[in-house]
Amino acid sequence: MDYYTPTKVVFGKDAELRTGEMLREQNATDVLIHYGSERVVKSGLMKKITDQLDKEGIRYTLLGGVQPNPRLALAKKGIEIVREKNIGFILAVGGGSVIDSAKCIGYGSVYDGDVWDFYTGKAKPAGAMKTGVILTLSATGSEMSDSSVITNDEGGLKRGVNSDYSRPAFALLNPELTYSVSPYQTSCGTVDIMMHTLERFFHSGSGLSLTDHLAIALIGEVMDSGKKALANPEDYDARANLMWASSLSHNGLMQAGNDQRGDWACHQLEHELSGIWDVAHGAGLAAIWATWARYVYKENPSRFAFLGEFLFGFAPSGNTENDALRTIAAMEEFFHSINMPINLRELGINPTDEELDLLAEKASFFSKRTLGAFKVLQKEDMRNIYEAAI
Amino acid sequence: MDYYTPTKVVFGKDAELRTGEMLREQNATDVLIHYGSERVVKSGLMKKITDQLDKEGIRYTLLGGVQPNPRLALAKKGIEIVREKNIGFILAVGGGSVIDSAKCIGYGSVYDGDVWDFYTGKAKPAGAMKTGVILTLSATGSEMSDSSVITNDEGGLKRGVNSDYSRPAFALLNPELTYSVSPYQTSCGTVDIMMHTLERFFHSGSGLSLTDHLAIALIGEVMDSGKKALANPEDYDARANLMWASSLSHNGLMQAGNDQRGDWACHQLEHELSGIWDVAHGAGLAAIWATWARYVYKENPSRFAFLGEFLFGFAPSGNTENDALRTIAAMEEFFHSINMPINLRELGINPTDEELDLLAEKASFFSKRTLGAFKVLQKEDMRNIYEAAI
Numbered sequence: 061m062d063y064y065t066p067t068k069v070v071f072g073k074d075a076e077l078r079t080g081e082m083l084r085e086q087n088a089t090d091v092l093i094h095y096g097s098e099r100v101v102k103s104g105l106m107k108k109i110t111d112q113l114d115k116e117g118i119r120y121t122l123l124g125g126v127q128p129n130p131r132l133a134l135a136k137k138g139i140e141i142v143r144e145k146n147i148g149f150i151l152a153v154g155g156g157s158v159i160d161s162a163k164c165i166g167y168g169s170v171y172d173g174d175v176w177d178f179y180t181g182k183a184k185p186a187g188a189m190k191t192g193v194i195l196t197l198s199a200t201g202s203e204m205s206d207s208s209v210i211t212n213d214e215g216g217l218k219r220g221v222n223s224d225y226s227r228p229a230f231a232l233l234n235p236e237l238t239y240s241v242s243p244y245q246t247s248c249g250t251v252d253i254m255m256h257t258l259e260r261f262f263h264s265g266s267g268l269s270l271t272d273h274l275a276i277a278l279i280g281e282v283m284d285s286g287k288k289a290l291a292n293p294e295d296y297d298a299r300a301n302l303m304w305a306s307s308l309s310h311n312g313l314m315q316a317g318n319d320q321r322g323d324w325a326c327h328q329l330e331h332e333l334s335g336i337w338d339v340a341h342g343a344g345l346a347a348i349w350a351t352w353a354r355y356v357y358k359e360n361p362s363r364f365a366f367l368g369e370f371l372f373g374f375a376p377s378g379n380t381e382n383d384a385l386r387t388i389a390a391m392e393e394f395f396h397s398i399n400m401p402i403n404l405r406e407l408g409i410n411p412t413d414e415e416l417d418l419l420a421e422k423a424s425f426f427s428k429r430t431l432g433a434f435k436v437l438q439k440e441d442m443r444n445i446y447e448a449a450i
Numbered sequence: 451m452d453y454y455t456p457t458k459v460v461f462g463k464d465a466e467l468r469t470g471e472m473l474r475e476q477n478a479t480d481v482l483i484h485y486g487s488e489r490v491v492k493s494g495l496m497k498k499i500t501d502q503l504d505k506e507g508i509r510y511t512l513l514g515g516v517q518p519n520p521r522l523a524l525a526k527k528g529i530e531i532v533r534e535k536n537i538g539f540i541l542a543v544g545g546g547s548v549i550d551s552a553k554c555i556g557y558g559s560v561y562d563g564d565v566w567d568f569y570t571g572k573a574k575p576a577g578a579m580k581t582g583v584i585l586t587l588s589a590t591g592s593e594m595s596d597s598s599v600i601t602n603d604e605g606g607l608k609r610g611v612n613s614d615y616s617r618p619a620f621a622l623l624n625p626e627l628t629y630s631v632s633p634y635q636t637s638c639g640t641v642d643i644m645m646h647t648l649e650r651f652f653h654s655g656s657g658l659s660l661t662d663h664l665a666i667a668l669i670g671e672v673m674d675s676g677k678k679a680l681a682n683p684e685d686y687d688a689r690a691n692l693m694w695a696s697s698l699s700h701n702g703l704m705q706a707g708n709d710q711r712g713d714w715a716c717h718q719l720e721h722e723l724s725g726i727w728d729v730a731h732g733a734g735l736a737a738i739w740a741t742w743a744r745y746v747y748k749e750n751p752s753r754f755a756f757l758g759e760f761l762f763g764f765a766p767s768g769n770t771e772n773d774a775l776r777t778i779a780a781m782e783e784f785f786h787s788i789n790m791p792i793n794l795r796e797l798g799i800n801p802t803d804e805e806l807d808l809l810a811e812k813a814s815f816f817s818k819r820t821l822g823a824f825k826v827l828q829k830e831d832m833r834n835i836y837e838a839a840i
Contacts, residue, residue: 063459070452071707270671270691278665282659301660313703317461317694331522 065311067204068230069432071304075234076105076194080112081152082230086190088149090119090136092142094162095153096126100196105237105265109153109194121145126154129334129341130161132176132212137140139175145238150191151226156200156252156341162191163208163226179210179219196237196285199249201256201310203231211335217422218335231307235299243290249302250286253364254279255345256309256387261326262363263382265320275314276370276411278305287400325432326352332422337409346400346409351449353388356435357381363434364388404450419446451694452592455701457594457711458620461694465624466495466551466584469541471633472620476580479538480509484552486516489537490586495627499543501583511535513668519724519731520604528555529565533580544588546642546731550699552581553598553616569600569609578615586627588692589732591646591700593621601725608725625689633680637788638732639692640676644669645735646699648700649717652746652753652824657712665704666760668695676788682722696709712807715822716742722828727799736790737797741839743778746825747771753824754778794840801836809836 070078070128083091091113092151093106100106101124113120123138133414143167150169152162168175177183193203202208206227209220241249249447257275282305288298308314330344330351339347357364361384368374377383392402402408411419420443423431431437439443457467460468465756473481482504483496490496491514503510513528531537532555540559541550556578558565567573583593592598596617599610608814630637647665655834672695677689698704698707719742729737747754758764758777767773791797801809811831821827827835 063461066456068452068454069706246779268694269687270668270675270695273667273671274664278660279661281663285660297659300658300707302656304660316459317690319462344787 063228063312063316064224064238065204065313067228067311069204069233069307070230071233073236075232076237077112079109079192079194080082080116080118082114082192082232083118083149083151084116086149086192086229088118089145089212090145090149091121091347092138092147092150092165093120093122093136094126094158094165095122095124096155096158098124099154099240100217103240105194106153109151116281119245119379120151121147126158126161127216128157129211130157130164130272132164132210134166135161135168135175135210138162139154140178140416148189150189151194152191153196155193155195155197156202157170159193159200159202159228160193160208160210163188164210165189165204166191166226167208167221176212178221179212185223185225188223190228190229193231193234194237195231195303196243197241197249198238198299198306199252201244201253201308203228204307204311205234207310216335218331220331233303233307235296236250238299239294241293243293244291244400245340246293247400248340249285250282250393250398251342251346251400252431253302253306253309255326255342255349256306257314258349259324260315260318260322261325261367263318263320264323264433265318267315267319268317271314271317272366273370273392276367278308278314280371281305282395288396320433323432323434325434325437328431329423329442332419333404333407333409334417335422336419339409340408343401343407346395346402346447348445349395350388350392350402351445352386353391354443355445355448356432357384357388361433388421394413404446410450416443416446419443452646452741453706454614454703455594455617455703457618457701459594459623459697461623462492463624463626464499465622466627468622469499469503470506470508470530473503473508473539473541474506476539476582476619478508480537480539482528482536482540482555483509483510483512483543484528484540484547484548484555485512485514485778486548487752488514489630490543493630495584495586495793497573498541499541499758500585510541511537516548518547519601519608519728520554521710522554522600525551525554525558525565525600526563528552529558531558538579540579541584542581543584544584544593545587549581549583549592549618550598551598553578553592554600556580556581558600558612558718558824560592565582565601568611569602573794575611575613575615578590578613578824579806580619581616583618583621584627585621585623585693586702588628588629588689588696589635589642591643591698593623594697594701597700598613599721606719606725610721623693623697625686625693628689628693629684631683633683633789635730636679636683637790638730639800640672640679640788641690641732641736641785641790643699645670645698645716645732645739646703648739649714650705650708650712651757653705653708653710653711654713654823655708657709658707661704661707662756663760664796665807666757668698668704670761671695673784713822713824715824715827718821719813719832722809723794723797723799725812726805726809729799733791733797736785736792737794738786738835738839739831740782740792741835743781744775745831745835745838747774748779805832806836809833
């Protein structure tokens with residue numbers, strides 16, 4: 061397994077005040093500043109950033125409006141602007157959606173064809189315009205990851221592409237910028253971070269016990285910090301743990317030394333939910349995880365039991381299957397404790413039979429792929445899980 | 451605290467077979483292959499490497515002979531060769547000494563003055579020729595670190611320099627290449643890895659509990675794997691944990707989010723020991739640590755107690771000072787269990803009064819610097835620790 065995390069991270073209070081310095085290091089002269097809601101402008105954050113660019117003599121163009129589950133159409137608009145204005149660097153100010161959209165612009169800006177080709181697998185990225193990140197939401201880990209996930213409004217398809225070209229050149233991580241994140245988004249972020257590590261934990265090959273124990277230490281801290289951040293949104297230490305855990309969960313560290321990739325079925329199953337119903341990714345993951353876990357745990361119950369032993373301190377009972385089920389139930393309990401759903405109804409979705417068929421069709425790329433590694437899922441397994449998750 | 455780990459890591463069996471591919475990626479055409487003992491030639495490893503360079507049409511020059519505590523004189527010879535032959539990339543095949551020597555050559559090759567200037571602090575690096583690593587010893591973490599430590603035979607001065615320019619471009623980590631590491635060197639490496647994390651753990655500022663718990667998870671795995679590798683030198687999992695822990699202990703992860711640097715007094719105190727007596731770095735660290743710990747723990751006993759609680763599972767007794775002392779004793783017990791010394795006599799050194807004076811003089815840069823952060827040590831403190839460590 062290769063491990064490559066070239067992103068330069070500045071962590072701590074006032075990290076965003078090093079934007080100018082970082083852009084100068086990147087020799088950026090014309091920058092697209094990409095963001096989501098106007099809150100980053102109203103909060104004064106944008107001015108703090110543009111003041112630095114002005115000081116450095118760096119030209120910039122603003123492009124806001126990124127939505128959760130970022131849309132292809134807006135990214136394409138970004139690509140047009142980059143070409144028109146001869147822009148050479150993309151600065152993402154926001155959370156995972158903004159970063160993923162910026163990465164999409166980065167791919168498209170150096171590609172002659174349709175950028176969606178990379179997301180459908182029709183083409184492989186051979187380069188990308190560089191991006192930098194000022195993070196305002198701890199969740200997706202996109203600030204250090206090689207991943208970009210985009211939703212195409214035509215067909216509601218949500219697809220991802222992974223390549224080292226999209227790893228941001230820098231990421232400025234100031235936990236204080238996440239004080240204003242709502243309780244709901246804080247919970248969603250907590251789940252998302254946990255799931256990025258859990259997906260890797262449930263690989264099917266051999267790996268390092270070092271990586272396992274780092275993963276469990278991280279998940280434990282995320283659970284603890286998620287609760288603390290809900291109780292006190294301005295708890296710096298909790299926000300800092302969540303922010304750094306977000307980056308470490310998705311930068312490759314949590315799969316280092318594994319000889320196989322992780323499971324990732326829950327992520328793919330969730331993509332179809334949020335592609336159709338536009339639910340929050342973290343909430344969607346929480347709503348599907350336990351059902352997935354109970355569907356697959358018999359493949360290797362001791363893996364779930366091991367997680368329970370070191371994460372929750374459960375002494376082995378002698379019955380590994382029971383220990384596995386106890387771990388799954390404890391995880392559900394945790395999700396409930398941070399007001400996250402553990403099934404689709406709690407998520408606010410009650411799919412019809414036709415919708416279950418459609419979900420399984422889309423998740424299986426119309427029967428062209430399987431999902432998962434811990435247990436390989438066929439289209440009928442996917443439908444079973446969706447149905448059982450209601 | 452900035453976090454920057456650009457080194458591309460290939461981890462696992464046969465990792466060294468990707469040397470050609472990595473050098474091609476770096477556009478290397480003329481390479482200096484730097485190594486230590488002739489064992490890497492006799493074992494067939496060197497041929498595996500040069501075969502790939504031949505295949506890629508990459509020219510190379512061999513420079514072996516790096517000793518433990520690598521010498522400035524040999525690095526200077528390397529710099530001459532690089533200049534003469536117009537070499538553009540340095541490939542280190544070995545452990546920390548070889549890598550540190552390669553980094554020194556890297557600095558000197560792009561600098562007009564005396565490369566020792568960087569190690570004395572007379573000059574600051576403004577660049578370096580790139581290096582790549584094929585690792586054969588898990589210990590120093592130099593394969594991902596920004597650090598290079600060199601010994602100048604004139605005066606027996608051992609000095610280090612840190613800069614991001616020296617972080618290797620790639621590191622190929624095949625745990626099997628460490629099967630032949632001797633029991634003694636395995637133990638020294640185990641201590642060295644633990645100490646890189648412990649030095650950072652004993653910072654004086656504020657930090658992330660996430661980083662604390664990752665650190666303790668790592669130290670626990672290193673202790674466990676060190677014992678297993680001694681019992682069975684060809685235990686792949688144990689060797690793999692040690693190798694990856696070596697990189698993670700010194701690449702910055704174990705200090706991420708800390709607002710102050712770590713303590714590092716033990717490292718500096720040990721440098722003077724190995725500068726004079728040429729002892730193994732890891733053994734020297736083990737011989738000094740507990741004495742240092744008992745000298746400083748009252749500054750913040752709860753930090754030692756916290757380590758004991760999560761590393762050794764010691765329930766807090768209500769008396770934090772006792773808990774701290776219990777942690778220190780447990781660490782000594784561990785060092786003994788892997789046949790490491792816990793004082794200077796066990797290390798084979800019994801310094802005279804004059805030698806104690808000299809050690810303190812050198813460690814304090816002749817009274818020009820203090821050491822440590824957890825507790826700031828003056829020259830007399832350094833002498834006290836050396837003396838108490840006998």
